[in-house]
Amino acid sequence: MKALVIEEFGGPEVIRLAELADPEPDAGEVRVKVSAVVVARTKDIATRAGRPPFAGQVRSFPHVLGTEHAGEVDAVGPDADPALIGRRVAVSAVLACGTCRACRMRREEACSSFGLIGVHRSGSYAQLCVVPESGISLLPDDVSFPQAAALAGNGPVARAQLDAGGVGPGSTVMVIGAAGALGATAAALAAHRGAQVIGVDRLALKPGCLDGLPLAAAVDGDADDLTGAVRDVTGEWGVDCVIDNLGIAAVWHKYRDSLADMGRIVVSGAISHDPLPIQLLPFYLRSQSLIGVRTGNRTQIAALWRDVAAGFRIPEAFVDAMPWETAGDAHRAVEAGISRGQAVLEVPPARPKKSDILHIVDYRPR
Numbered sequence: 030m031k032a033l034v035i036e037e038f039g040g041p042e043v044i045r046l047a048e049l050a051d052p053e054p055d056a057g058e059v060r061v062k063v064s065a066v067v068v069a070r071t072k073d074i075a076t077r078a079g080r081p082p083f084a085g086q087v088r089s090f091p092h093v094l095g096t097e098h099a100g101e102v103d104a105v106g107p108d109a110d111p112a113l114i115g116r117r118v119a120v121s122a123v124l125a126c127g128t129c130r131a132c133r134m135r136r137e138e139a140c141s142s143f144g145l146i147g148v149h150r151s152g153s154y155a156q157l158c159v160v161p162e163s164g165i166s167l168l169p170d171d172v173s174f175p176q177a178a179a180l181a182g183n184g185p186v187a188r189a190q191l192d193a194g195g196v197g198p199g200s201t202v203m204v205i206g207a208a209g210a211l212g213a214t215a216a217a218l219a220a221h222r223g224a225q226v227i228g229v230d231r232l233a234l235k236p237g238c239l240d241g242l243p244l245a246a247a248v249d250g251d252a253d254d255l256t257g258a259v260r261d262v263t264g265e266w267g268v269d270c271v272i273d274n275l276g277i278a279a280v281w282h283k284y285r286d287s288l289a290d291m292g293r294i295v296v297s298g299a300i301s302h303d304p305l306p307i308q309l310l311p312f313y314l315r316s317q318s319l320i321g322v323r324t325g326n327r328t329q330i331a332a333l334w335r336d337v338a339a340g341f342r343i344p345e346a347f348v349d350a351m352p353w354e355t356a357g358d359a360h361r362a363v364e365a366g367i368s369r370g371q372a373v374l375e376v377p378p379a380r381p382k383k384s385d386i387l388h389i390v391d392y393r394p395r
């Protein structure tokens with residue numbers, strides 16, 4: 030099979046195309062013929078660059094990156110269900126032990142030996158990827174592979190954020206970084222749940238970056254008076270939930286006063302790594318909460334695919350599919366923060382079926 034590999038940590042130029050032996054599924058595993066794979070900022074890009082939190086856990090080179098993906102099962106190992114062969118699936122990259130205290134509580138995201146496909150084992154920037162059978166979800170026929178990969182990548186996390194934030198019909202949620210891959214998914218899923226959604230992003234710098242999201246309001250995060258802009262939408266009550274995927278101190282100080290009594294701030298990112306001085310007083314005087322969400326667990330993954338069966342999709346403008354030959358450019362764009370929504374690499378089939386050969390030219394002279 031062909032795969033995109035790295036032989037050392039470094040810039041996007043260390044990603045190169047290589048020929049590797051076809052991987053074979055072991056007990057409880059299935060092999061997926063990959064059609065689409067997400068480009069993930071922390072899981073792929075930081076790892077490729079040799080940065081924490083995951084680069085130190087790459088065991089050997091050449092290494093194949095690639096976490097959540099979608100494709101068709103083409104082989105199964107012993108004990109795996111042979112009826113899965115030929116089925117269209119999406120794959121979660123989360124690897125959990127199943128036996129630790131967190132796993133017994135069905136909180137696999139806090140597993141004491143938490144791992145990821147694409148970090149702790151060979152990933153899905155490849156024509157074939159072997160994964161645990163427990164990590165796959167069957168796809169409805171009308172969900173494209175790029176949409177499925179994007180849903181698998183961000184859907185369970187967004188679902189976990191909205192559950193933690195108590196976001197439902199009638200509530201107001203503000204999403205910081207709403208044009209990003211996770212932000213756009215959380216904003217769209219919150220609206221699908223019946224919430225009123227305020228999207229915040231750098232509108233002056235990236236005009237139109239929130240177009241296509243089902244928002245009650247789009248607000249420029251660089252504006253001086255973010256709280257005033259939010260109050261225009263919510264009135265004096267404020268927002269019931271803030272989803273902050275950036276963790277930038279300057280932005281925190283701008284939205285902090287917008288949070289309603291009993292409001293929840295949900296954080297799933299800290300790109301600046303700056304410590305944040307927090308006034309604890311309002312948290313207890315106003316019954317507010319600050320909640321960290323790492324990723325979705327198996328319960329939230331199953332719930333996400335029920336949302337998809339009920340019609341939830343990420344707006345197509347926020348699924349940016351491109352050929353896998355351009356993986357280096359995709360890494361550059363995501364790293365620079367100029368991509369919109371979820372970047373997805375489309376992987377060509379290892380062994381084209383006859384139906385995949387589109388252009389048969391009849392060149393016989395007449």
Ligand SMILES: [Zn+2]
Nearest residue numbers: 126129132140
């Ligand atoms: Zn565990």
